[in-house]
């Protein structure tokens with residue numbers, strides 16, 4: 001936590017490293033290469049693990065374990081030299097009731113010190129069968145720099161900085177400046193959790209006497225780190241709400257209720273709940289920033305429609321931004337159907353409009369003739385101006401960068417933003433990556449949905465898969481067949497959509513087999529999609545262009561070629577294209593998994609339909625960095641805390657940060673001065689707000 005420090009103390013983060021005894025100009029550079037520029041940073045350069053030099057009884061040590069033991073030299077040492085400058089030194093040592101052979105490589109000079117009867121402490125790997133220890137470190141009791149009996153910190157070092165030097169430098173810095181380490185947590189939190197004072201905790205992290213004291217120190221520092229992280233998010237949010245420069249949408253609640261009653265189905269309780277949350281935000285004077293997450297098929301679109309309708313009733317415009325043109329067109333059609341009777345004008349803005357169409361649409365938006373515009377990222381181009389943009393909804397958010405969202409945001413008067421995602425964010429990540437968002441979750445699927453049955457089969461079962469497709473189509477249903485690539489590639493041994501389309505057309509001369517991929521023109525894609533949604537095409541061979549959002553409730557079978565090439569979340573998305581109506585649906589994964597992760601992915605898919613569970617497993621298999629598909633996912637890096645294993649602390653810290661920042665005296669009270677100073681340094685608070 002850079003630059004934390006109470007004003008009463010000199011700031012350790014402003015103190016140069018050269019003040020530490022034994023650190024000269026050269027070493028300063030070496031430390032800088034490790035990202036350490038001040039005494040404060042050196043002191044907060046925490047070890048990532050400890051080396052255990054505590055002395056143990058050899059009798060209880062398992063084979064292959066690394067251990068430190070105490071004993072007496074029991075025989076004469078034997079030195080063998082071989083090769084150039086190589087040697088092996090061995091001696092028998094009595095440890096308790098065991099006589100072991102201690103072996104050193106390339107330490108010939110030790111021979112003279114190994115007189116029989118000499119007490120010695122050995123650290124090394126224990127070979128139980130041969131009663132032998134390969135010694136990595138040895139000490140004679142009473143030596144000044146004794147490591148034995150302790151836990152030694154292990155730092156991340158590199159270049160000219162050695163482990164031993166780092167240990168010394170940090171110990172020295174602590175000895176000289178440790179008393180200047182300020183407390184940063186309010187007393188209230190210290191008392192609530194019985195934390196070690198900061199000074200003591202930092203000492204103990206570097207030099208724990210016992211595992212227990214290291215654990216206590218870590219508990220405090222992890223909390224502190226996560227608390228300040230959450231404090232930033234919550235203070236930012238609280239200030240945002242105080243600022244009230246958003247738009248308070250004054251819509252007629254009864255009109256919205258009428259719209260809901262006119263829907264072709266009754267809303268689920270979950271949908272009602274999240275709609276209430278969103279409508280509540282729309283009425284507030286601050287800009288909403290809300291994430292709507294719900295499993296595929298949970299019915300997010302209609303939630304967005306109700307919100308957009310409310311916004312239009314309040315005299316503003318709405319935008320719905322989606323990742324693909326197919327999806328934009330589909331959404332436009334379905335919104336039009338819903339909105340038509342209510343006199344709401346829906347427009348479309350995608351990259352493939354003609355110049356003329358585009359100009360017209362932009363002009364209509366500017367004049368306010370279009371109430372709701374659906375589009376791809378073409379929506380956020382510079383020349384697109386709104387008359388009064390009130391609400392921006394982005395669908396399938398994982399396809400949009402943060403920047404794109406903020407560009408669109410800047411176009412309106414700080415519009416309300418609703419971000420929808422069908423990749424449920426595991427709680428672990430949501431709390432971290434989206435800590436500055438309010439989250440609404442659709443927990444249930446519309447009633448009457450039957451769980452999709454999923455099978456993983458090898459390519460040798462293709463005949464049976466074809467039989468399955470035939471059976472479904474003969475019963476009046478439709479099928480998707482997904483392939484990873486469009487065309488044959490000599491580099492990758494994968495099925496391709498064009499080949500598979502030919503193959504399927506031969507296999508099913510009696511059906512219409514369609515082909516959909518990214519290289520078709522928009523008009524062509526549109527045609528194919530319309531044919532499929534009207535059941536003029538029964539089998540649709542496609543690439544992943546249909547991954548998100550496509551909604552054809554009569555489709556009941558999803559066949560995925562080369563399923564191992566897709567990640568878990570992507571497979572779940574694809575599978576979510578079926579099971580959207582009242583018919584039993586199926587997913588067949590054609591895969592010949594070669595490695596364990598691939599096998600595990602197939603297993604997870606066949607075991608569960610729960611998007612939250614799948615996201616959790618995906619996270620486990622891929623790690624947080626990859627989860628969002630990019631390394632630049634905005635995931636914070638923590639010094640002490642681990643996002644996954646310290647998740648509960650993260651939750652506690654979040655609750656505490658929320659509670660504190662909601663108090664009026666948080667912004668004025670003396671007890672919170674250090675916290676406000678921190679927020680000021682992080683540029684969340686400006687100078688004046690401190691008083």
Ligand code: ADP
Nearest residue numbers: 265266267268296297298299300301302446551
């Ligand atoms: P997603 O959350 O994946 O975007 P959609 O919004 O596409 O899901 O909805 C999936 C399907 O469920 C659509 O056909 C939609 O019309 C239908 N649907 C949505 N809400 C309900 C409901 N409350 N009852 C019945 N069907 C619903």
Ligand code: MG
Nearest residue numbers: 300301395549
């Ligand atoms: Mg959707």
